[in-house]
Amino acid sequence: MPDYRSELNPVFIVGTPRSGTTLLYRTLLKHPSFKPKDLCLEETNIFLKPDISIISRQKPKSLFNYMLEDEETYQKYLKSIRAERIWQEIFVKSGAIRFILDKPASWNLLMNPRIVRKYFYFAKQARGCQRIIEKTPRHLHRYNRISKSFPNSKIIITIRHPVDVYSSYKKRMQRDPDSNWLDYSLPEFVKRYRDMSVHISKLNKSKKILCVKYENFVKNPEQEFRQICKHIEEPFLKEPLTEGEQRLSDYQVDPYLSRPIMNKTKNWSDYLSEDQVIQLERKLQPEMNQFGYSTRLKA
Numbered sequence: 001m002p003d004y005r006s007e008l009n010p011v012f013i014v015g016t017p018r019s020g021t022t023l024l025y026r027t028l029l030k031h032p033s034f035k036p037k038d039l040c041l042e043e044t045n046i047f048l049k050p051d052i053s054i055i056s057r058q059k060p061k062s063l064f065n066y067m068l069e070d071e072e073t074y075q076k077y078l079k080s081i082r083a084e085r086i087w088q089e090i091f092v093k094s095g096a097i098r099f100i101l102d103k104p105a106s107w108n109l110l111m112n113p114r115i116v117r118k119y120f121y122f123a124k125q126a127r128g129c130q131r132i133i134e135k136t137p138r139h140l141h142r143y144n145r146i147s148k149s150f151p152n153s154k155i156i157i158t159i160r161h162p163v164d165v166y167s168s169y170k171k172r173m174q175r176d177p178d179s180n181w182l183d184y185s186l187p188e189f190v191k192r193y194r195d196m197s198v199h200i201s202k203l204n205k206s207k208k209i210l211c212v213k214y215e216n217f218v219k220n221p222e223q224e225f226r227q228i229c230k231h232i233e234e235p236f237l238k239e240p241l242t243e244g245e246q247r248l249s250d251y252q253v254d255p256y257l258s259r260p261i262m263n264k265t266k267n268w269s270d271y272l273s274e275d276q277v278i279q280l281e282r283k284l285q286p287e288m289n290q291f292g293y294s295t296r297l298k299a
Helices: 021-029 052-057 060-064 070-078 080-096 110-127 135-149 162-175 184-204 214-219 221-231 272-284 287-290
Strands: 011-015 133-135 154-159 209-213
Touching: 011 021, 011 135, 021 133, 021 154, 021 221, 052 070, 052 080, 052 110, 052 154, 060 110, 070 080, 070 110, 110 135, 135 154, 135 184, 154 184, 154 214, 154 221, 162 184, 162 272, 184 272, 184 287, 209 214, 209 221, 214 221, 272 287
Parallel strands: 011 133, 011 154, 154 209
Antiparallel strands: none
């Protein structure tokens, strides 16, 4: 029987969408320790669902794609969680799951740490990598679940100026109008950015956590990448920073991912009005102070 707990020390990249999580993920996937057999930027969303074993039987795209569509290995994973599936089905069919979902202990009670560990154990085999790295920005709000499932994991949180994040939302919506998950009003975005900031302030003292400012990463990639490699206990290599990813050249959602790291890829003024920026910065001034950000408006 494999030791699913001790054989993995994964790295998780989290943060707000459009804050540089994918750029960092793409870069680390070029490191020999994390490099998969085939390029895959899929987000698993695995820490967001309470009944993982039952959902896994339906073979969701996120879980299957992350395993590089390896049917044989995915079936091995499903077979390994048969007991956990039966356990979770008892809670679902009895209706008891409704009463425990909001309880902190529900993640352990439903045996999800075991299910998640088994999933990444088999994903590591399917991907053919030395070490697991995964990126789902919204997992920031599920840090406790990550920590309970992988006590030895390392987490990287990306941070970006709110004006640049919101303008990136608008830019992505232009390129991909079907991305309804990015269609936030300004007040909705402010609330989400505040929530993210609260989580970061709570987690920032943990030795498992490293906060990386997007602006620093694109301006001084070598310096920042050295710090990142030190945090995740991997040797620093310069090659992941200097190479683009040609296989992403037709990735219309973000064509810059096919190129080497660039300091600037857009102007916020192309997507936001000055009045919107004034509103954003006024409402998020405490959060900007927290992260050391100044106004994007010139004096």
